[in-house]
Amino acid sequence: MNRQKLLARISINPNICFGxxxxxxxxxxxSLILDFLASGMTIAELIEEYPQLQVEDIYACIAYGAEMSRxxxxxxxxxxxx
Numbered sequence: 001m002n003r004q005k006l007l008a009r010i011s012i013n014p015n016i017c018f019g020x021x022x023x024x025x026x027x028x029x030x031s032l033i034l035d036f037l038a039s040g041m042t043i044a045e046l047i048e049e050y051p052q053l054q055v056e057d058i059y060a061c062i063a064y065g066a067e068m069s070r071x072x073x074x075x076x077x078x079x080x081x082x
Contacts, residue, residue, distance in 0.1 A: 001056055007067065009060035021064060023057045033061040 011024040021030040028050060036046055043058050 006060040006063040010064050030061045030064050034065050
């Protein structure tokens with residue numbers, strides 16, 4: 001599945017979930033899925049926890065995060081070199 005098809009699985013509606021990006025048709029925030037993945041949860045565990053989701057929905061969240069990181073930056077302290 002290409003990036004555009006994945007991103008089409010994400011929706012943003014100011015009247016749903018405070019306008020946060022969600023998996024289309026669900027009230028599950030993209031950031032929630034990314035947080036779970038970052039904490040070590042596997043895709044299989046996510047699908048077990050949220051059986052209404054498909055694997056492509058998880059990949060869509062990752063694709064959305066990648067797109068956001070192209071334009072936005074988070075301040076992370078620079079590594080000190082010795």
